[in-house]
Amino acid sequence: MQELQAKVTQAQVEIIDREKFEQGINEVVTKYENYTVTASTIKDDKQVLADLRKLKKQISDERIKIKRELSQSADEFDKYIKDTSEPMDKVIDKIASDVKEFEEHQKAVRLDAVKSYLANKASEYMLDPRLFDEKALEYIKASDFMADGFTLKKATMKSLEDMVTFEYQKQQEHEKEKATISGQCAEYGMTDQPYIRMLQSMSLADVMQQIMSDYLFEQEKQKMRQAEAEREQLLAEKQAKQQAQDQKSTNTPKIDPETGEILDGGGLSQNESETLRGAENEPKRYTQKMTLEIYFVNATEKDLFKEGLSELGFEHKQNYQVSGYQRIEPVTQEQLNELCGW
Numbered sequence: 001m002q003e004l005q006a007k008v009t010q011a012q013v014e015i016i017d018r019e020k021f022e023q024g025i026n027e028v029v030t031k032y033e034n035y036t037v038t039a040s041t042i043k044d045d046k047q048v049l050a051d052l053r054k055l056k057k058q059i060s061d062e063r064i065k066i067k068r069e070l071s072q073s074a075d076e077f078d079k080y081i082k083d084t085s086e087p088m089d090k091v092i093d094k095i096a097s098d099v100k101e102f103e104e105h106q107k108a109v110r111l112d113a114v115k116s117y118l119a120n121k122a123s124e125y126m127l128d129p130r131l132f133d134e135k136a137l138e139y140i141k142a143s144d145f146m147a148d149g150f151t152l153k154k155a156t157m158k159s160l161e162d163m164v165t166f167e168y169q170k171q172q173e174h175e176k177e178k179a180t181i182s183g184q185c186a187e188y189g190m191t192d193q194p195y196i197r198m199l200q201s202m203s204l205a206d207v208m209q210q211i212m213s214d215y216l217f218e219q220e221k222q223k224m225r226q227a228e229a230e231r232e233q234l235l236a237e238k239q240a241k242q243q244a245q246d247q248k249s250t251n252t253p254k255i256d257p258e259t260g261e262i263l264d265g266g267g268l269s270q271n272e273s274e275t276l277r278g279a280e281n282e283p284k285r286y287t288q289k290m291t292l293e294i295y296f297v298n299a300t301e302k303d304l305f306k307e308g309l310s311e312l313g314f315e316h317k318q319n320y321q322v323s324g325y326q327r328i329e330p331v332t333q334e335q336l337n338e339l340c341g342w
Contacts, residue, residue, distance in 0.1 A: 004081070011070050028052070106149060110140040113150060114160065121161055125168040135163060177204045184208060188215045295328075295336060 015021060032052065037045045114136045119129040142149065144156040152160075178196050181204075185192035190211065198207045296302040306316065314320050331339065 006077070011073070013066055013070070028055070106142075107140050109150060110142075110145060111136060113145075113152060114139045114156075117152060117157060117160055118164065121164040125164060127164065127168060127171070131167060132163065174199065177207075180204065181207060181211070184211055190215065190218075291323075295331075 032048070035045075035048070115129070115133070118132045118136060122129040122132065139156055139160065144153060145151060146153060177199055178192075181195050181199075182192040185195060188211070195207050195211055198210065202210075294305065296305065309315075309320065316322065336342075
């Protein structure tokens with residue numbers, strides 16, 4: 001094919017009376033560079049400005065005309081080359097497309113060869129070959145294959161085999177880590193799955209530390225819950241005891257021991273009222289006797305005791321008597337226990 005060859009004749013632009021043109025520019029600059037606009041001359045000032053702009057436009061128009069004439073031949077040459085070489089451009093584009101298609105096919109064939117080799121090696125270790133799909137793309141260059149373009153080089157096969165072995169060892173280590181976590185969780189009575197998932201972003205040591213922290217935290221929570229439950233139980237027992245005492249006080253009527261009259265509106269049933277009314281007409285018959293020896297802290301406590309007996313229907317020298325009352329040397333509860341043999 002004949003290569004393109006062209007001869008360029010440099011266009012010459014001759015400025016007529018160059019020195020005279022430059023002199024004219026300098027004269028205008030010298031005349032007007034210190035020009036002052038005033039209120040009294042504003043009309044003339046505007047005319048001066050218009051004349052200068054007209055001169056500038058004439059120079060600019062001439063420059064544009066000459067430049068257009070100079071570039072016309074270049075534009076015509078550029079169009080000629082593009083029109084003439086267009087058929088060749090189409091041929092180049094077609095061949096480039098075919099080459100690209102062929103190379104893509106070659107890559108697909110080489111990728112199949114790599115995946116097939118990896119699948120065979122993965123099966124030896126009971127691994128899922130899909131684990132290596134992304135890495136396989138790194139071994140489909142022409143330099144990874146023999147001259148025929150389809151047979152893997154020994155160095156390539158060695159790299160692929162090492163990749164599979166490394167993955168197997170990594171999974172074995174992962175299984176050991178999972179077993180360690182499961183064993184620790186079983187010992188503490190905890191679920192292991194959340195901690196096994198942590199291995200994706202944490203080391204085994206960090207996960208084990210997390211298990212220990214969570215276990216201690218849960219133990220502390222359990223102690224708090226147990227203490228709260230015990231507190232609530234004690235409170236409930238205390239309330240139940242208080243309610244029983246209140247109920248007993250409510251249900252026990254106060255009776256005048258001399259008249260048998262019910263005091264303070266005790267809530268007795270009809271049968272109980274009739275029994276008491278019947279008792280009013282019969283003398284009391286005592287069938288039991290008890291001797292008490294009571295120790296008081298002070299006289300006030302003694303008086304409270306007597307008042308309590310009275311509220312229960314026991315009156316001094318009516319249905320109980322005091323055989324002796326005396327002051328004693330102060331004793332502690334421990335000393336009293338020893339004195340009485342309790």
